[in-house]
Amino acid sequence: MGLLIDGKWHDKWYDTDKSGGRFERQDSLFRNTIGENSEFKAESGRYHLYVSLACPWAHRTLIMRELKSLNSHIGVSVVNPEMLDKGWSFLPHKGSTGDTLYGHQFMYEIYLRQQADITTRVTVPVLWDKKTEKIVNNESAEIIRILNTSFNDITGNHTDYYPETLQSEIDEVNQWVYNDINNGVYKSGFATEQQVYEEAVNALFAALDKVEARLEKQPFLVGGTLTEADIRLFTTLVRFDAVYHGHFKCNRKQISDYPAMFNYMKRIYRMPGVADTTNMEHIKRHYYYSHTMINPTQVVPVGPDLSLWK
């Protein structure tokens, strides 16, 4: 794992010494949209998603692609779940596709196609424009909003997962769910100081308790139907018991200990298309095999038993 500096790959992990043992996520670089007022127009077959099935941020985009009937309009390349010294790769692995556009070996080569002397971390998801050979956007929160609205006239699917009347409540929920849960598991797992870890875990479980209280009263996080707030939370919940609980030391409780949240997670998992976007082998392989500073033996645990989800 590492990053590109002036177009050269450097094998370097996040330096938590500089931040008192704290994991600090960097902002995504590419933040364009698709539509009439953009150089990127909505067209069937023009765009492509680079994803990891292990990654919770990329998983959001795959779910939105399913829900918005975009499968035949936006292609996908799935990286190998092991993120090692050269970062994400396209080496063969069951469930990975390779780079179906250019046949590259490594994900950093896609970023280099965009700009030969680029300085950036090489993250997924990436929404790629085949026509201009540019990255449209590499921030999942924005990619799902693009998929939610920009292709409606092409697909005829007008279901809105970020409806205007609920936007301020969704934004408010997204903020604490992101800080304390989605990013909270990473802040816990990547912390290299005891105090920093404990702060993150305490905030995480306070937020999970808050979610549980909410779901005891209503079926979804905001309003009576599925919104983007649920999609964003789901991809963290679905990884929790298998990975975050053990590997990231978020072990005060499991999601299966929260009755309302566990049912909610299974309800979303069983929605058409969602289970197909969820690959537990990739998820466990990625975290336990790639983060050798946390799990130097690279042994991947067998459990938990997920037959209850079906």
Ligand SMILES: N[C@@H](CCC(=O)N[C@@H](CS)C(=O)NCC(=O)O)C(=O)O
């Ligand atoms: N803010 C980004 C975060 C994406 C992200 O961090 N993806 C991880 C995989 S789960 C990644 O590619 N990490 C590689 C790295 O940080 O070098 C988003 O939501 O799209």
